[in-house]
Amino acid sequence: MSKKAGHQARKRFGQNFLHDPGVIDRIIRAIHPKPEDAIVEIGPGLGALTEEILEVNPKLQVVELDRDLIPVLRTRFFNYPEFRIHEADALKFDFSQLMDEKPLRIIGNLPYNISTPLIFHLLSQADVIQDMHFMLQKEVVQRMAAVSGDSSYGRLGIMTQYFCKVQPLFEVSAGAFRPAPKVDSAIVRLVPHAELPHPARDLGTLQAVVRTAFNARRKTLRKALGTMVSVEQLQQLGINDGLRPENLTLADYVNIADLLVCEKNSEGNDD
Numbered sequence: 001m002s003k004k005a006g007h008q009a010r011k012r013f014g015q016n017f018l019h020d021p022g023v024i025d026r027i028i029r030a031i032h033p034k035p036e037d038a039i040v041e042i043g044p045g046l047g048a049l050t051e052e053i054l055e056v057n058p059k060l061q062v063v064e065l066d067r068d069l070i071p072v073l074r075t076r077f078f079n080y081p082e083f084r085i086h087e088a089d090a091l092k093f094d095f096s097q098l099m100d101e102k103p104l105r106i107i108g109n110l111p112y113n114i115s116t117p118l119i120f121h122l123l124s125q126a127d128v129i130q131d132m133h134f135m136l137q138k139e140v141v142q143r144m145a146a147v148s149g150d151s152s153y154g155r156l157g158i159m160t161q162y163f164c165k166v167q168p169l170f171e172v173s174a175g176a177f178r179p180a181p182k183v184d185s186a187i188v189r190l191v192p193h194a195e196l197p198h199p200a201r202d203l204g205t206l207q208a209v210v211r212t213a214f215n216a217r218r219k220t221l222r223k224a225l226g227t228m229v230s231v232e233q234l235q236q237l238g239i240n241d242g243l244r245p246e247n248l249t250l251a252d253y254v255n256i257a258d259l260l261v262c263e264k265n266s267e268g269n270d271d
């Protein structure tokens with residue numbers, strides 16, 4: 001167990017603290033913080049990235065769940081009066097309340113145990129976000145950036161790319177953290193699209209189609225989507241029902257979801 005500033009790193013909060021100055025510097029250069037930015041850091045921990053950001057942007061805001069870290073951060077950064085700490089669970093946090101005039105720049109060396117639900121939570125607030133820079137498990141970054149046909153292509157990649165441009169930046173080895181995690185990590189930049197390239201008529205329907213398909217990713221579409229979409233409907237869209245969920249593009253999933261919404265609406269009009 002790693003102990004710094006009197007704090008025991010806690011596994012249940014996914015605490016692996018960055019200590020390599022070269023890696024910290026590289027992350028900060030990738031983020032490129034500016035004084036006028038509205039930056040929010042998720043999970044500041046002991047403040048490895050926080051300190052570097054505050055030097056450029058003293059209005060930084062952070063969201064930290066571990067209440068024992070709050071006094072550590074207050075003491076360490078007492079000379080930044082505009083620095084704001086929100087003691088909260090980022091998974092339930094309404095980030096839009098932090099937006100004043102400028103969209104938010106969100107950063108974080110995220111706790112790996114909650115990174116996927118946290119990304120989905122943030123994507124649902126993409127309209128108040130300028131960009132995001134995250135340290136994640138390397139495989140999670142691969143899944144986010146995966147395209148149709150890749151073995152790691154699935155729900156996370158499709159929904160992230162629905163909202164954002166995904167740019168994997170560089171890898172970080174386990175030795176850069178204390179305690180060292182059992183996995184390798186990577187930095188990714190996510191930039192919400194100014195205009196969605198494939199807007200769905202109903203986001204909930206798109207999410208349901210994608211979730212249902214990848215719950216049975218080894219099956220053919222005929223079987224994987226059988227409870228939602230008929231073979232005739234797939235044929236109507238020019239999609240071969242013998243393909244597998246990983247063979248379809250984001251645009252294909254949007255087309256399926258839109259067809260379901262249209263048909264549901266026209267059924268409603270018949271009543």
Ligand SMILES: C[S@@+](CC[C@H](N)C(=O)[O-])C[C@H]1O[C@@H](n2cnc3c(N)ncnc32)[C@H](O)[C@@H]1O
Pocket residue numbers: 013014015016017018019042043044045046047048049063064065066069088089090091108109110111112114
């Ligand atoms: C991997 S550590 C990174 C710490 C620090 N940023 C660094 O790079 O050294 C993850 C941090 O997220 C915090 N955390 C864990 N779950 C959280 C949640 N649900 N909401 C907000 N912070 C959380 C942990 O307490 C910890 O400070």
